[in-house]
Amino acid sequence: MKRYLELVCPAGTPMALRVAVDAGADSVYCGFRDCTNARNYPGLNFDPDELRAGVAYAHARGCRVFVAVNTFPRAGDLGPWQRAIDAAADAAADAVILADLGTLDYAGRHYPRLRRHLSVQAAAASPLAIRFYAETFGVSRVVLPRVLAVAEVAALIGKTGVEAEVFAFGSLGTMVEGRCYLSSYMTGRSPSCDGVCAPAEQVSYREEGNQLASYLGDVLMNRVDASEGAAYPTPCKGRFLVRGEPRYLFEEPTALNVMPLLAELKAAGVTALKIEGRQRSRAYVGAVVAAFRRSLDALAAGEPLPMETALRGVAEGGRETFGAYQKGWR
Amino acid sequence: MAELEFPILLAGNILSRLPAPVLTRAAAVLMRRLERRHPRLFRALSAQSQMMIGIEPSDLPHRFLLRFGGGAINLTAAAHFTQAPTTTIKGRLAALLALLEGRLDSDAAFFSREITVIGNTAAIVMLRNTLERDAVDLLAAITAMFGPAAPVAQRMALTLERHIASAHRRAEQRHDAFHAARREPAPLATRCERLEREMQTLSGRLARIEAQARRRGQSGKVT
Numbered sequence: 182m183k184r185y186l187e188l189v190c191p192a193g194t195p196m197a198l199r200v201a202v203d204a205g206a207d208s209v210y211c212g213f214r215d216c217t218n219a220r221n222y223p224g225l226n227f228d229p230d231e232l233r234a235g236v237a238y239a240h241a242r243g244c245r246v247f248v249a250v251n252t253f254p255r256a257g258d259l260g261p262w263q264r265a266i267d268a269a270a271d272a273a274a275d276a277v278i279l280a281d282l283g284t285l286d287y288a289g290r291h292y293p294r295l296r297r298h299l300s301v302q303a304a305a306a307s308p309l310a311i312r313f314y315a316e317t318f319g320v321s322r323v324v325l326p327r328v329l330a331v332a333e334v335a336a337l338i339g340k341t342g343v344e345a346e347v348f349a350f351g352s353l354g355t356m357v358e359g360r361c362y363l364s365s366y367m368t369g370r371s372p373s374c375d376g377v378c379a380p381a382e383q384v385s386y387r388e389e390g391n392q393l394a395s396y397l398g399d400v401l402m403n404r405v406d407a408s409e410g411a412a413y414p415t416p417c418k419g420r421f422l423v424r425g426e427p428r429y430l431f432e433e434p435t436a437l438n439v440m441p442l443l444a445e446l447k448a449a450g451v452t453a454l455k456i457e458g459r460q461r462s463r464a465y466v467g468a469v470v471a472a473f474r475r476s477l478d479a480l481a482a483g484e485p486l487p488m489e490t491a492l493r494g495v496a497e498g499g500r501e502t503f504g505a506y507q508k509g510w511r
Numbered sequence: 512m513a514e515l516e517f518p519i520l521l522a523g524n525i526l527s528r529l530p531a532p533v534l535t536r537a538a539a540v541l542m543r544r545l546e547r548r549h550p551r552l553f554r555a556l557s558a559q560s561q562m563m564i565g566i567e568p569s570d571l572p573h574r575f576l577l578r579f580g581g582g583a584i585n586l587t588a589a590a591h592f593t594q595a596p597t598t599t600i601k602g603r604l605a606a607l608l609a610l611l612e613g614r615l616d617s618d619a620a621f622f623s624r625e626i627t628v629i630g631n632t633a634a635i636v637m638l639r640n641t642l643e644r645d646a647v648d649l650l651a652a653i654t655a656m657f658g659p660a661a662p663v664a665q666r667m668a669l670t671l672e673r674h675i676a677s678a679h680r681r682a683e684q685r686h687d688a689f690h691a692a693r694r695e696p697a698p699l700a701t702r703c704e705r706l707e708r709e710m711q712t713l714s715g716r717l718a719r720i721e722a723q724a725r726r727r728g729q730s731g732k733v734t
Contacts, residue, residue, distance in 0.1 A: 194644045196613075223633065224555070224640025381636035386629050393627065410622050434622065462643055465616040495619045 185481040186443065187453035189247070189346060190470045193225045197463040198235045202244045204467050205474030209239055210247040210278060211459065212376075217265040218249045219302060220459040221376030232272040245275035249459075251300035252376045253281045253359070263287055270295050278324065279303075280359055285318040298322040298346070302359035302373065308340035315343045322346055324455060327354045330508045331442065335449035344452040349439045350469055351457025352497065353504050355432050356417060363416035367398045379415045386414075410434060410498050434498030440476055440489060442506055447480070465495045517612065517650050518672030519605045520679065526604070527571050534573060534588035542586055544652045552645040557582050562634035565596035568604040579638070598635045602626035610639070612647050 190206035192198035201209045212218025214226040227235065236246045248269035254262045262284050269277050270292045277295060279285050280302035288297055301324040305311050314320040322344040325334060338345045348354070356363075364378035365371040372378040379397055387394045395402045395414040402419040404427070405411055412418045412434035421430040437457070439446060446454070454477075456469050472489045479487055493499060526534065546553045559580035566575040573588045576596060600607070606625050609615035617639050620626045628635055650665060657664040 194640065196644055196646065222640060223637040224644075382631065382633035384632040386627075386632070388629055393624075407624070409624075411624060412622070461618055462616045462639075463613055465619065468616070495616050497618070498622055 183481055185477045186447055186451060187346075188470065188473055188477060189453050189455045191351075191456055191459040191461070191466060192235070193220065193222075193459040193461070194463070195227065195231045195235050197459075197466045198246075199238055200463040200467045201470050202239050202242050204470035205478075206244055206470050208245040208247055208275070208453070209235075210249055210455075211235065212249040212251075213265050213268065215261055215265070216374070216376050217252055217262050219251050219300075219372050219376045220249075221252075222460055223381055225460060229268040229272060232268065232274070236272050236274055240273070246272075247276040247278050247298060248272075248274045249278040249300065250284055251278050251280045251302045252372075253302075253374050254283060255374065259283060259287070266292065276322070282318075285314070285320070289318050293319070296321050298324060300324055300359075301326055301348070301354070304358045304360060306337070308337060311337065311341040311343050315341065322452065324348075326358050327437065328357075328505045331445050331449050331506050334446070334451065334506075338450035345450065346453040346455050347439075347446060347451050348437055348457055349454035349473065350492065351437060351461075353432055353435065353437050353502070354457075355505075361417070364397065367400050367416065379413065384414045412498065433500075435500040435502045436492075436496035436498070437504045438492055438496065438501035439503060439506060440473070440486065440492070442503060443476060443480055443486070446506075461495075468492070468495055516614070517605075517608050518668045519608065520675040521668060521672045522608070523570060523604050524675065526568075526573065531573055531588040531590060535586075538575070538586040538588060540656070541653065542584060544655060545647065546584075548652055548655075549645050549647060552641060552647070553584060555641045555644070556580065556584055556638070559637060562637065563594065563596045563598075564634050564638060565592055565599035566607060567599055567601040568607055569601060570603050577638075596630065598628060598630040598632060600626060600628050600635060608649060611642060612649060613643060 184207065187207045188205065189208045189210060190201040192201050192209045192211040198209050198211060211232070212220060212226050213232070214228055215221065218226065220226065232248065239246045248265070250262055250265040250269065252262075262281070266277055266284060266288050275296060276298050277288055278298045278300045279288060280300040285297060288295060297318060297320050299305055299311070299314050299320045299322065303314070304326050305314060305323055306326050306329060311323050314323065320343065323341075324346045325337065327348050329337070334345065334347060359373050361373060361378070362371045368380055368383045370377055370380055383398050385396045387396065389404065391407055392404045393411065394404045395411070397414050397416065402414045402416070403412055404420070417431045418429070418434060420427045423430060439454070454473065456473065458465055458469070468491050472492055475487050476489065479485065493501060529537070556579040561581040562579055564577045566577060573590065574592055576587050576589065576592060576594070578585050602620070602625055606615060606620055610617055610620065610626070617626070621628065650668065654661045654664040654668065
């Protein structure tokens with residue numbers, strides 16, 4: 182069967198990688214157990230041996246593995262990022278996902294045959310920026326930020342000729358990716374440099390009367406009633422006082438889901454769909470990958486989209502949105 | 512991933528009847544079994560700095576305290592925590608066991624408030640991510656204690672679970688039927704008001720039909 186769109190799936194653990202491959206992923210992305218990737222949580226991610234075994238498992242089943250080395254190195258300390266690229270190449274990964282100019286340059290010079298994908302952390306959202314990365318560093322794919330409408334995605338692809346990967350399910354990510362430092366004011370760490378915006382040791386929940394309160398460091402992020410859904414304790418998903426009323430200012434607890442837009446994204450020239458959630462469980466990975474696999478196979482066969490109701494059960498806040506793909510507020 | 516779902520009703524029945532000291536001894540045996548089956552998981556948890564997680568199944572009279580890190584792991588049962596854990600996870604036994612076996616997405620369970628986490632999250636995130644790396648099959652670990660009779664024990668557990676489940680369904684049906692029989696019919700005044708409204712509607716419709724018939728009679732049309 183001809184591939185409709187490439188399905189790129191998250192793997193936070195070796196077990197999740199196997200679940201993703203078995204559920205029908207075309208590609209899996211993962212990262213090392215340190216600050217070199219944007220999902221640096223305790224107990225998560227791969228060591229070099231686990232990556233080698235994961236790549237072998239995926240390749241034996243026709244699935245590719247991309248390694249995210251997508252944080253920004255600290256000044257004068259490129260070592261961990263260089264070692265991560267070396268280890269990805271050594272494990273026979275199919276691509277590295279990079280954001281920093283120095284890591285792109287290093288990978289291009291040392292491993293010219295290793296594909297370089299531009300991480301969403303680079304926030305490349307204009308033809309000029311994308312062409313610069315492609316021409317200067319040989320980037321063959323760009324992961325587009327989650328702030329573009331489908332028409333804007335189509336225009337970008339038309340003007341660059343670079344493969345485009347877009348987010349299909351999971352966290353909304355409405356910030357300028359790679360430039361969000363909100364959490365560093367509260368915790369001293371940021372997703373851009375440390376790979377984590379709500380470090381587990383800085384997050385706490387307290388029962389306050391009938392409400393559940395979440396704190397990041399000493400800062401109150403949210404309070405939810407017993408009947409209300411809980412949200413991630415990140416600054417972008419916190420509730421802020423707006424004219425005296427507590428409101429979700431940047432982002433409500435809602436998951437992105439583009440399932441009904443698959444044909445539009447295909448027509449826009451998109452190459453690959455990215456499922457977000459390396460920090461999520463293998464149960465999430467299995468459910469989401471299998472649902473998208475069914476839909477993509479149905480579209481490839483010219484059949485109507487199957488009704489997928491399982492995704493709401495794993496969606497943040499139990500709600501789904503098209504996000505910026507359909508800018509209904511314009 | 513576990514092939515058979517855990518017999519949760521059976522487990523709940525047994526666990527709620529056992530006293531805490533017996534449960535603690537049983538937990539020690541189970542932990543040794545699990546360590547033999549999942550050495551990598553136990554090595555990873557032992558290698559952490561010392562952490563203490565409280566586990567509160569909302570449908571059991573017991574609380575559990577899981578200590579790991581600093582080279583040791585143990586699970587104890589008690590009616591109340593004598594030491595305050597750094598983190599406590601609360602939820603129904605079924606949800607907690609599904610998390611242990613990787614059958615439930617913990618974030619989704621947290622969003623929907625199926626589980627609640629209280630306290631600092633460092634230990635619980637570490638535990639969750641470490642458990643995610645291994646496929647724990649609790650039923651297999653427990654029934655393995657029966658040695659060669661393990662498959663028989665597993666079948667018996669699942670058969671008992673089906674019996675308990677059907678007994679629960681029957682009890683629920685009887686409960687519903689009992690309450691349906693006791694349910695009082697709508698009060699007389701309410702029924703009178705409803706009939707009056709229906710009569711008014713019908714009178715209106717009749718008046719319109721009569722007026723229509725009169726107009727047709729005057730114009731000499733016959734339909």
